[in-house]
Amino acid sequence: MNYNLAQRFLDNVKKHPDKLAFVIPKGIESLDSYTELKITYKDFYHEVSKYRNGLIESGYKKGDRVIILAPISEKTYAFMLALFSLGMVAVFLDPGIGIKKILNAISDSGAKAIISIDKLLKYHLLIPQLWFKKKYSVDKKRVGIRAFDELHSNEVSEFTPESLNELDHALITFTSGSTGRSKGSDRNMKNVKEQIKSIEENWNCSSDTVDFPSFPMFGFMNVLCGITTVVPAVDFANIAKFNAEVVIHQMEKWNITRMCGSFAFNKKIVDYLKENNKQVKSLKNLAFGGCPVTKDFCENLSIVYPNSKCEIIYGSTEVAPISTVEVNELLNSKGQGFLVGRPYTGVQLGIVKLPTHISEFDEREHTPYEVKNGDVGEVIIKGNHVVQTYVDNPKATRENKILSVNGQRWHRTGDCGRIDERGRLWLVGRTKDTITNAGKEVHPYPIEEVLDGIQDINRSAIIQNNKGITIFIEGNLVNTLRDKVSSIIKDSGLQEFKIKVISKIPVDDRHNSKINRVKLREMHV
Structure with missing residues (x-):
């Protein structure tokens, strides 16, 4: 074969x-x-x-x-x-x-x-x-x-x-x-064959699909699936900066039926459509990912895309897709963290607390390290479309992969999450960004989500280093608002911290939407 x-x-x-x-x-x-x-x-x-x-x-x-x-x-x-x-x-x-x-x-x-x-x-x-x-x-x-x-x-x-x-x-x-x-x-x-299989099984790949992907690799995948790709009129090196009028023109002219991309890319389009009282009625499937999204953004999707199924896809370079949740379910769900839904068929997911050094499991697999249902742990993934190794980098493979007795490897996502009573995955932060306070672990996403919901705060980020905990705020923080922020932080279990207002919280270069905590530490901590 x-x-x-x-x-x-x-x-x-x-x-x-x-x-x-x-x-x-x-x-x-x-x-x-x-x-x-x-x-x-x-x-x-x-x-x-x-x-x-x-x-x-x-x-x-x-x-x-x-x-x-x-x-x-x-x-x-x-x-x-x-x-x-x-x-x-x-x-x-x-x-x-x-x-x-x-x-x-x-x-x-x-x-x-x-x-x-x-x-x-x-x-x-x-x-x-x-x-x-x-x-x-x-x-x-x-x-x-x-x-x-x-x-x-x-x-x-x-x-x-x-x-x-x-x-x-x-x-x-x-x-x-x-x-x-x-x-x-x-x-x-x-690996690539299984990834395409997963995409075809879980996303619309019919013969009349017209795709509009802001993730460049999807254009390549599409010719293997036999569908039409309209390449968005954007500079992929700076995905958040583009002429929305031109992009909307493309969508309307070609009756786009499927679209994927980052939150930053999609938000600019949605904002333009809403401000100009326009809709794209041809769109049937919208998927986005790359970072947590706001509920305000999600509420606008049904207005500008009245006929589309809108979903959030959780994945990474090493394994995509992992899980999905429809936007309507996200809007109607309450919980701490960012809901990313249920794993796709063929994806085995574990929530674990692993020892400092581990490179392989015995015949019990991850079972000895699993946390109780509802507790937070590291998210690990196994499946046929999971990348097994890093090229010419055995050290990175040892640090980020765990070998099973059957020869297949689990991927350590580096994300912290929990499974709720309905079998859905909630992300609460990255393992390297976990805050240790009085012997307890505190995760940033749930706190940042509350802060980001406050009027006049554009974005927040919590960072810990050897000098302590810093709450970064992008926005206008008057004294009364500062008191409110302090109260929220203390309610989360953190008592000693400093609040710092900055003009712009840096985001990742790829998606232009995920907080770049490495750069934030370098710049301000």
């Missing part, structure tokens, strides 16, 4: 060659400059074939790794599929993780080549991580920098994907590194 997922794409080309594969936006700054490039499955096949032949002509072979750090376009998607077809490994770097983590990821990738932009590559002589890699620029050729078009042959030919087994490398994606250095998740063919 050939596990090469490029075969799924070839099957889709034969099934519907004239169906639209991609609608690529151009001139995204305004409606006056906006244009589109429409690509059918047959057209896309030709582009994949040309890149495949270009890679062969340039001497690349099965197993070679190539970094893709370039704007999302029809070219980068076709190039990725060409890599897959040859059994090469695409190392996908999200520009949203920030330059420091990008350079670390380049160093850790083991790649032979990088596809990127002149803004980075022009400094290649000053960046040791780039010295021994072939460098291709998508926008400007220089001395020592090849043009990306050199990998694009003029020849189109029929091809058969390289034969692969289920454990062959497919894709390497790097974590956001929200608690430190980004890690390369080593996705093999079986």
Whole structure:
């Protein structure tokens, strides 16, 4: 059996060659400059074939790794599929993780080549991580920098994907590194196949689906599922900054039926629609994640998307999806923390208190470490679509994975949570952000949720270090409000703390919505 997922794409080309594969936006700054490039499955096949032949002509072979750090376009998607077809490994770097983590990821990738932009590559002589890699620029050729078009042959030919087994490398994606250095998740063919299977079983992937994903990897997954992707008119390196008028125009023109993305991306669209008394009636499925969301935002979804099922998806780079909850259920639920719902079929979830050093379970699995139902512990996950290792990083694998007797690994999410009486998962914080006070553990999410609900407070964050506990407030904190905040904090069990008002609480570079506590500590504590 050939596990090469490029075969799924070839099957889709034969099934519907004239169906639209991609609608690529151009001139995204305004409606006056906006244009589109429409690509059918047959057209896309030709582009994949040309890149495949270009890679062969340039001497690349099965197993070679190539970094893709370039704007999302029809070219980068076709190039990725060409890599897959040859059994090469695409190392996908999200520009949203920030330059420091990008350079670390380049160093850790083991790649032979990088596809990127002149803004980075022009400094290649000053960046040791780039010295021994072939460098291709998508926008400007220089001395020592090849043009990306050199990998694009003029020849189109029929091809058969390289034969692969289920454990062959497919894709390497790097974590956001929200608690430190980004890690390369080593996705093999079986892992990606199972992830696509989970998506197809749990989300609308019908033949008439028109997807609008702000998570770039979904565009690649979509051609394997045979559906149409309209790429949002955004800069994926700064997902929260875009012209909402242009994005709404795309949604209305193409009758978007499915959409996913971060809270920051979705909130801007929802705010624009509500302010302009507009609705998108074609949307049937909306999923978002990346951080806790506000109830005010959720209440507006049914107004602007009257025909859509709206759900929150919990997942991570190493395993997605994990669980889901519909927005209506979230609005009608009360509890401490952030409700992320019930695990998907095929996901085994445990809430545990683990010893400091543990790398494998015995035949009892996680049972000896499970907490009582309703108690808080670390969330661990096992399933066929869970990434098993980090690329070339056995230390990170030992620290974040636990081996079962059957050879499969549990993933330590680093999240703290609890299971309620209805079998639903609530997240209360990250393990590294747990606050220790008078011998008891206090978790930040429930407290921050209450503070964020106060008028004039935009966002809050609780940080502890060796100097004590600090409550950061982004907003206007008058004296009466300061007293209210102090009272809430004391009611949570914390008695000694200081309150600090700052202009902006930093958020993660990828989703532009999750609190960047590492940066917050560096800046203020």
